[in-house]
Amino acid sequence: MQKQSMKHLLLIPFFSVILSVGNPLLFSNTLESEWDYDAFSPIYSAPAVDADGSIYFSTLDGELYSLTTDGTLRWVYTDSTDMLESTVAIGPDGTLYLGSWDNHLHAIDADSGTQLWHYETGSYIAGSPAVDDQGYIYFGSADGIFYALNPDGSLEWAFVGAGEFEASPALGPQGNIYIGDSTGVLYALDSANGELLWETDLAAESPDPERDHGIYSSAAIAANGQVYVASRNHQLYALDANGALLWSFAADEPIDSSPVIGFANRVHIASYDGNLYALDPQGSLVWQQFVGDVLLSSPVIDEAGNTLIVGYAGDGISAIQKFDLQGGLVWEEFWPALNDASPALSPEGQLSVAFHDGFVQAFDNVEGPAATAWPQFNRNAMRNAFLSAEFRQSSHGYFQVASVQEGGWQRDPAFGWIYTADFPWVYSAHWGWSWFFGAGTPLYWFQSVEPSEVFYSDTSLLPWLWLPDAGTPAFFHPHSGLHRL
Numbered sequence: 001m002q003k004q005s006m007k008h009l010l011l012i013p014f015f016s017v018i019l020s021v022g023n024p025l026l027f028s029n030t031l032e033s034e035w036d037y038d039a040f041s042p043i044y045s046a047p048a049v050d051a052d053g054s055i056y057f058s059t060l061d062g063e064l065y066s067l068t069t070d071g072t073l074r075w076v077y078t079d080s081t082d083m084l085e086s087t088v089a090i091g092p093d094g095t096l097y098l099g100s101w102d103n104h105l106h107a108i109d110a111d112s113g114t115q116l117w118h119y120e121t122g123s124y125i126a127g128s129p130a131v132d133d134q135g136y137i138y139f140g141s142a143d144g145i146f147y148a149l150n151p152d153g154s155l156e157w158a159f160v161g162a163g164e165f166e167a168s169p170a171l172g173p174q175g176n177i178y179i180g181d182s183t184g185v186l187y188a189l190d191s192a193n194g195e196l197l198w199e200t201d202l203a204a205e206s207p208d209p210e211r212d213h214g215i216y217s218s219a220a221i222a223a224n225g226q227v228y229v230a231s232r233n234h235q236l237y238a239l240d241a242n243g244a245l246l247w248s249f250a251a252d253e254p255i256d257s258s259p260v261i262g263f264a265n266r267v268h269i270a271s272y273d274g275n276l277y278a279l280d281p282q283g284s285l286v287w288q289q290f291v292g293d294v295l296l297s298s299p300v301i302d303e304a305g306n307t308l309i310v311g312y313a314g315d316g317i318s319a320i321q322k323f324d325l326q327g328g329l330v331w332e333e334f335w336p337a338l339n340d341a342s343p344a345l346s347p348e349g350q351l352s353v354a355f356h357d358g359f360v361q362a363f364d365n366v367e368g369p370a371a372t373a374w375p376q377f378n379r380n381a382m383r384n385a386f387l388s389a390e391f392r393q394s395s396h397g398y399f400q401v402a403s404v405q406e407g408g409w410q411r412d413p414a415f416g417w418i419y420t421a422d423f424p425w426v427y428s429a430h431w432g433w434s435w436f437f438g439a440g441t442p443l444y445w446f447q448s449v450e451p452s453e454v455f456y457s458d459t460s461l462l463p464w465l466w467l468p469d470a471g472t473p474a475f476f477h478p479h480s481g482l483h484r485l
Helices: none
Strands: 002-004 033-038 055-058 064-067 073-077 096-099 104-108 115-120 137-140 145-149 155-160 176-180 185-190 196-201 227-230 235-239 245-250 267-270 275-279 285-290 307-314 317-323 329-335 351-354 359-363 404-406 409-411 416-420 423-428 432-435 444-447 454-457 464-467 472-477 481-484
Touching: 055 351, 055 359, 096 137, 104 137, 176 227, 185 227, 227 267, 235 267, 267 307, 275 307, 285 317
Parallel strands: 409 454, 444 464
Antiparallel strands: 002 033, 033 359, 055 064, 064 073, 096 104, 104 115, 137 145, 145 155, 176 185, 185 196, 227 235, 235 245, 267 275, 275 285, 307 317, 317 329, 351 359, 404 409, 416 423, 423 432, 444 454, 464 472, 472 481
């Protein structure tokens, strides 16, 4: 075992970047490797990161590795008797939960790497578990049964589906569990007792009955309760909180990647066709980018609204790419191995990527994850797939682009704003995308250089001021005060 390629991160003062024209908060125009670690066995699972920054990943040799945040080996778990492709889920007390092809769910102590207990099912477990804030564990098995376990490993309830369960479940804020099966049915279950709330047969919505309709994609849950899930029948589906189909989007090939939710409540999905798609909440295509040969991993959205994706680029090479809000390529790096695993983006901004050649690569000059409802696979780097009821996201998660007159002021059609939990944004044709701190009184104004382009915002979260006496635009920063442009 070895780690190598240690580099130092060039720190950029956070408050030095207030206004970014075109692409917001692009601290780096390249990706810098911090370290890599060779496990000498193919990795198909996504890395997971706990609250202390420790990294966990499993291999096809049946071993689970734990590394420190700087890439040093902590321990190796070897109690699985078959291969591992499930991603670790980390519980609220730090316990690790991992499904195995040995037909068991394993519970592992994160400090020592020793087994706490294991639970046997009737077949292999390929999907990742989900864990709620009380420590209850939810997972499906290829035996066609979906299980809920107590924190001590005892069975709480079980639900029998129509097909095999290989997808990872998602937990919504109202206690609903969403899981798809190999026949193309998406189920919503009550986490308290396993009662079926509704089921939607997405195979019936397929444009081609001869296609594989299986759901191997984990669902993403929006703050408004909408559910997004993909199928091997080439479709991404949006359903409301009651299971009614809202819309579908067709890729050119099957989809095993799981959707994620970015700024403006955009849904991002990757497909076997090699494309990364960004859709608005109504299912219309905003942009798409061809990444390479095949895409199986899920993208991740950073706190600046950029989309990061890892996928095959052809000829045995994987590309790691970053796209801005408009779908423009910011940078790309390459690794000489294939990739199936979704990257993990920790709150501290460390990006961890696993490859088929057994390497895990870590990058530290990256922003942290977006404060949206579901910015990466299984929602967060802990991979618990749980959206808390305490999560709040503004309903204004979309563009406001009306042109209206309000007295002597005009709101220009080129203006839009987004608010995603903690990060207010504005856009104008003159300034591009810009990000701002803080809050203030409800009415703020700003004006571009051209007198005809005067913009108005009625959100209390955009600290722009229009100064009629000075005739200049300005912004107010809560730490450094008023700044005139």
